[in-house]
Amino acid sequence: MAADFIQNCLDGLMIGSSYSLLAIGFTLIFGVMRRLNLSYGPSIMLGAFLGTLVYLEFQAGNFVVALATVFGAIAAGIYVERVCFWAIRQGAAAASMVS
Known part of the structure; x- marks a missing residue:
């Protein structure tokens, strides 16, 4: 049970960090180009x-x-x-x- 909880927490952190990198990329591209890519x-x-x-x-x-x-x-x-x-x-x- 504890192993599943730890694995789910790590999976959530990995998915969340992927989403945050994607959001940072959108923000950077929009900030530099002033166009929504x-x-x-x-x-x-x-x-x-x-x-x-x-x-x-x-x-x-x-x-x-x-x-x-x-x-x-x-x-x-x-x-x-x-x-x-x-x-x-x-x-x-x-x-x-x-x-």
Whole structure:
């Protein structure tokens, strides 16, 4: 019973810290760019999916999975920035409506 309680507390702390990192990322991006980037969450989820895929398919170690997760999220973020936000910064009126 005590072991379950401790495990649930640790799981809650891990999930809560993930949510707080996501919220800090939203705040930082909005504060710097003055644009609401709602694709930030899906970029993180794509990185997490890639990390899970690397772990399940290739039985990779934790370090390799962490690298795949980080680089997957970075690649998704760069893609979204180049497709959506670059055109907005250039002043294209249609781009702000599309993105």
